[in-house]
Amino acid sequence: DIQMTQSPSSLSASLGDRVTITCRASQSISSYLSWYQQIPGKAPKLLIYAASSLQSGVPSRFSGSGSGTDFTLTISNLQPEDSATYYCQQSYNTEYTFGQGTKLEIK
Amino acid sequence: QVRLVESGGGVVQPGRSLRLSCAASGFSFSNYGMHWVRQAPGKGLEWVTLISYDGSNRHYADSVKGRFTISRDNSKNTLYLQMNSLRVEDTAVYYCARDPSGVWAGARFDPWGQGTLVTVSS
Numbered sequence: 001d002i003q004m005t006q007s008p009s010s011l012s013a014s015l016g017d018r019v020t021i022t023c024r025a026s027q028s029i030s031s032y033l034s035w036y037q038q039i040p041g042k043a044p045k046l047l048i049y050a051a052s053s054l055q056s057g058v059p060s061r062f063s064g065s066g067s068g069t070d071f072t073l074t075i076s077n078l079q080p081e082d083s084a085t086y087y088c089q090q091s092y093n094t095e096y097t098f099g100q101g102t103k104l105e106i107k
Numbered sequence: 108q109v110r111l112v113e114s115g116g117g118v119v120q121p122g123r124s125l126r127l128s129c130a131a132s133g134f135s136f137s138n139y140g141m142h143w144v145r146q147a148p149g150k151g152l153e154w155v156t157l158i159s160y161d162g163s164n165r166h167y168a169d170s171v172k173g174r175f176t177i178s179r180d181n182s183k184n185t186l187y188l189q190m191n192s193l194r195v196e197d198t199a200v201y202y203c204a205r206d207p208s209g210v211w212a213g214a215r216f217d218p219w220g221q222g223t224l225v226t227v228s229s
Binding site for chain 2: 001032034036038043044045046049050055087089091092093094095096097098099100101
């Protein structure tokens with residue numbers, strides 16, 4: 001299986017800040033990487049796919065980059081509704097795997 | 108709008124079976140691959156299984172292979188997950204999700220249903 005490792009596991013930031021979450025794959029996955037946001041008690045929501053493509057309806061404050069083994073999710077101008085857990089997910093092969101999640105707290 | 112609604116969860120004893128359903132609406136169900144993804148209480152996300160738009164291709168996570176079966180009825184716009192020989196470690200919220208990508212490499216999950224809780228306990 002391809003292992004996905006996110007860092008940090010948790011972080012705290014203030015309104016208006018910019019934060020970056022990193023996801024590293026155990027082998028190259030090209031650009032087959034998606035990012036999801038999960039608010040407590042809710043289903044996950046797709047934010048980014050193909051490493052850098054913004055899902056329709058997602059604010060442009062969210063952006064993704066990377067290829068190969070290293071990827072980042074950047075959230076600019078943090079808003080209260082961004083408080084959530086974020087997951088990366090690889091789809092290089094059909095044994096799809098997720099990162100362990102990064103919990104973002106807005107101060 | 109696109110909507111997925113899971114049902115069928117509940118409490119079941121180890122070794123028993125359960126069937127989950129996912130009712131789809133607001134899109135052409137027969138045109139999309141579908142997935143099941145689960146989340147154990149307080150834990151992260153785990154992909155479980157996928158099925159192609161026409162049911163001809165299926166893949167399973169090693170953790171459920173041989174015990175779970177995914178199927179679909181395109182005439183009823185419904186996805187199913189038959190879960191046999193359930194284990195305590197299968198306890199989780201089970202989500203169904205549409206795959207808009209059309210390809211397995213590059214698959215993504217959007218949208219997701221609200222989930223249904225399966226608890227395996229004696």
